[in-house]
Amino acid sequence: MITSAVGNLARLLPSRHDYAELRTSWRRDILAGVTVGVVALPLALAFGISSGVGAAAGLITAVVAGLVAAVFGGSHVQVSGPTGAMAVVLAPVVAQFGLPSVALVTVLAGVLVFAAGVTGLGRAVTFIPWPVIEGFTLGIAAIIFLQQVPAAVAQGAPAGTRTLSAAWDALVHIEWSSAAKTLGVVAVIAASMIALPRVHRGIPESLTAVVVATLAVAVFGISVASIGELPSRLPTPVLPHADAGALRTLVGAAVAIAALAAIESLLSARVAATMAPTGPYDPDRELVGQGLASITSGAFGGMPATGAIARTAVNVRSGARTRVSAIVHSLILLAVVYLATAPVSAIPLSALAGVLMVTSFRMISAGTIRKILRSTRSDALTFLLTAVITVCFDLIEAVEIGIVVAAFFALRGVARRSSVVREELPGPSKPGDEQIAMLRLDGAMFFGVAERISSAIIDTDHPHTSVVIIRMSQLGMLDATGAHTLAQICTELEARGITVIIKGVRHEHMELLTNVGVFESLRHENHLLDSLNEAISHARTHVARQPH
Incomplete structure (x- = not known):
């Protein structure tokens, strides 16, 4: 030194x-x-x-x-x-x-x-x-x-x-x-x-x-x-x-x-x-x-x-x-x-x-x-x-x-390029797939856009959702406000009986998400996955356990 x-x-x-x-x-x-x-x-x-x-x-x-x-x-x-x-x-x-x-x-x-x-x-x-x-x-x-x-x-x-x-x-x-x-x-x-x-x-x-x-x-x-x-x-x-x-x-x-x-x-x-x-x-x-x-x-x-x-x-x-x-x-x-x-x-x-x-x-x-x-x-x-x-x-x-x-203009531009995209599950459809919501976070999740992303994830148009897969591999920027909002989203969804699975967390975001309690809000440590196929397979097992 x-x-x-x-x-x-x-x-x-x-x-x-x-x-x-x-x-x-x-x-x-x-x-x-x-x-x-x-x-x-x-x-x-x-x-x-x-x-x-x-x-x-x-x-x-x-x-x-x-x-x-x-x-x-x-x-x-x-x-x-x-x-x-x-x-x-x-x-x-x-x-x-x-x-x-x-x-x-x-x-x-x-x-x-x-x-x-x-x-x-x-x-x-x-x-x-x-x-x-x-x-x-x-x-x-x-x-x-x-x-x-x-x-x-x-x-x-x-x-x-x-x-x-x-x-x-x-x-x-x-x-x-x-x-x-x-x-x-x-x-x-x-x-x-x-x-x-x-x-x-x-x-x-x-x-x-x-x-x-x-x-x-x-x-x-x-x-x-x-x-x-x-x-x-x-x-x-x-x-x-x-x-x-x-x-x-x-x-x-x-x-x-x-x-x-x-x-x-x-x-x-x-x-x-x-x-x-x-x-x-x-x-x-x-x-x-x-x-x-x-x-x-x-x-x-x-x-x-x-x-x-x-x-x-x-x-x-x-x-x-x-x-x-x-x-x-x-x-x-x-x-x-x-x-x-x-x-x-x-x-x-x-x-x-x-x-x-x-x-x-x-x-x-x-x-x-x-x-x-x-x-x-x-x-x-x-x-x-x-x-x-x-x-x-x-x-x-x-x-x-x-x-x-x-x-201000730079942040507004980043916020406009940030979005939550609801995606269809890949491959042939299986019974119960309509209860799985797969959401992809794009761009940035920071204080200027976190609330809008929260509203998009907690979607009233899909009231029968029982499992949510949040894909984070395309998320480029994440700050403390965005991570805290994500933790609140996970807690709220779990409280409503909706299982949250997080897929593809980037290495540079891992420590921040850990420190603000995002992973603690998940129902089980196995709900943090790297592979999309594993995340979908795990979601389907949760749907299969639901009473019909």
Whole structure:
């Protein structure tokens, strides 16, 4: 047992195997890291501003959390940092509790994610249905776009205002003299990001677009708000002070942030595993790495980090094979902190808003939406409901409700495929066979269908039945409620003088049926049989004993 525990712990730690391909792939890894670093810079700044913690915190998170997650995470090609989904969740926390709360809630969330990885909860993400994931993604994309509307029209969003209402208010109270300038910057960004990939796919369109817009603003003397002063070095790490009152206040927000960090990171790692020829990822180690990344980010004054699907995809497409690419990405951003904060601070806020608006559209796959809407009505409803709740209410609630709705439809589908079929006895009919009811349980017998099966077995249309054969070999799923219902059925039938014979119990159901007392309710232990011929023969002997 101790050896197993040590082995599991070792699996969660960095090893030489993480860099097994480095000897042959180091050039590609470095080039990929530089490419991702260039792509990540405007996004890190934009998501920091969008979350309310500021551009500096977004940049620090990309540097610190990106480096820690690369070393300790469970994926060879995952790139981590600030993301749109995290910015959406963090913004109301900043509005409600203020900037000083960010460091503490970031560390708390990191501890929770780390604990989830150590305790082996990483594989739980596989239980999230595809329509829920896609609905969540669509909702996040809509929120990211709506969050940028005030900056795009030179309006400020009041703290604590919901994204949808803030965007609407900004459009209602628009001042065209100011908005024309910022909308022009947004248009330049959008046009550049759409056109540049058509010129050459190797051009980093988001950074190039930001540079073009920033130069245009400076050359033509356009008066628009810019990022402002940025730190020229990393701050000294300090763990936030945590008193009992602050912990009680922020624990709910920390749980929501931790849940989002875990879900988004594991989804991103799973997507990366399907794209890259670097083998599978370790979900538990990925959570350990992301937890440590957020803890470290909080100590340096950053925000919670997650795996970033867009940056990870760029990393894979750029040829990354080992963690060195994500490490290089963080070092590139670190060089920006120490060497290039002056030009970066001149970037217009509306330029970053434009980058995020285009990014939000790229998060949406029209083909995926069409597939879901054309699949089944239940999946389409789950997808739309998750997206709407994400936009109008809360991200974590949207995932929770989406999972519950998907589970309801799944159980209903299983229940509909479950049935009790009354069968004719095989072979030539013999006298007394009309007193034998042979019933076959198909599909599943669980809490959602047990009562219906009970009604079908105790059949008032056959009042002269003296023996019931219940065939269970075709029963695929059985839970405690179904087993308990079956025990009650057997007890009730035996109490009415009807002999119950159970045939073909599957091995995986034997222990459950024993524990809930199904076999105890039978008149004799010989009434549990494996062969259909034996069950019918035994039933006929009981009928033959009946008085005529």
